[in-house]
Amino acid sequence: MGCVKLFEDYLPKRPYHTDDLISGLKINKKEKAKLARLIQPNGPTHRYWMVFDLDRTDAGMHWDSVGAPAPNLIARNPANGHAHLLYLLQTPVRTAMDGKTAPLRYAAAVEAGLRSRLGADRGYSGLICKNPINAHWMVHQWQADPYTLDDLADYIDLTQEKAREKPVEDYGLGRNCMLFDQLREWAYKAIRQGWPDYNQWLNACLDRATGYNVNFSTPLDISEVKHTAKSVAKWTHRNFTRGTFDDYVARTHTSKIQAIRGKKGGKAKGKTKRERGIILLEAGASIQQVMKELNVSRATAYNWRETP
Structure with a gap:
């Protein structure tokens, strides 16, 4: 199965999409959204694709010159050569914090290392990307097989042990880790003040998470913030009585x-x-x-x- 077909298969059920960022984002069912030039590749709970934004005329081959792994897909702008490089993960990383956090921290360190090696835009939010299904872009498949995190980590000399030692940064997947850490540290203390019922507590966690999120240089989409807030609220309300x-x-x-x-x-x-x-x-x-x-x-x- 080609990576373009996998891209289509893994699209969220109702992705953000647009033909023109100036006109804003829309949300529609996948069958309609997939026709747009720009689309949301990952849903709010799982990361199937690591996407990097290269604003340079040689973006299509720059990965090779810097010793980065071959992307599964590259979608290039025919007008200026700028591109999105997409790497498919063999096992999607769960970004909703209701599972183990260690894989997400490892993925965040891998993503940060690849972004640095590629010289990709740190300000790119990752919410939407050039849609390889759309014929407007020049699309090339370099790598057919998906990558494990260990595969990608080999290109930046990173082990899971080293990843734990790296400070989390407020971009890419690092934002998910940072939001979770900040929110749960607050929650463990705040829940003791009145021991609120669950709905009150969920709203309080969401308000606090939203406040943390706006301080990121590139905030997370609100759907990811809601999932993290709900995860922390459920766990603390169940375990901290x-x-x-x-x-x-x-x-x-x-x-x-x-x-x-x-x-x-x-x-x-x-x-x-x-x-x-x-x-x-x-x-x-x-x-x-x-x-x-x-x-x-x-x-x-x-x-x-x-x-x-």
Whole structure:
């Protein structure tokens, strides 16, 4: 199956699209939207394509001269040579923060490294791209097979371990990571103020997420902001009740040192070891403290910390 056909298959059900950015974006069913010159390649919850914007006359072959991987698709403007380079991911990255966050952080680091290597536009939001289905563009398929994140990372000398050490930046997928981190850090403290019902809490999370988003140099689309806000709201409202917090305070006496002094074992006071570990981490305990408190490995404690 060609990559242009895959592009069509993976389009969102109701993508943004337009023939002219000056006239603004529209939303329609895929069958109508796919006829437009510009279209939304990824939905609000999954990233199938990494797309880079190159505003240069030699954009069609620049990737080769800088030692970047061959794009799956290139859509070029015949008037000036500027292009969008599209890389298809073998396993789509979940951008809605209701799964593991480690793959998204890895993808964000890979994306940032490729953007730097290609010299692509950092201000490009990624919301819409030149539509390779539309005959207006000069379209070329270079690579038929999709890439794994490890495949792409090989071109920028990046491992998952190195990716964890890289600071998150407020563009591309880094914005999703940054929004989630800022929102959940606020949420863990804010929910204690009145213990609101779920609808109140969801609206509060959405308001806060919207405020964080407008501070990004290129804000995320509101649909992605809503998904992140809902994810944080659901998790904190389910796991941070007055009862679980009082239980934590009673066991730790609010002291970080005493937070690691407790009965070791699989369960205590109705909580599994995993649940206790997550609560400790969210309340401020370090990886080392949780390892000692619950007698678990560094990898286990780290995975608990990455749980949204």
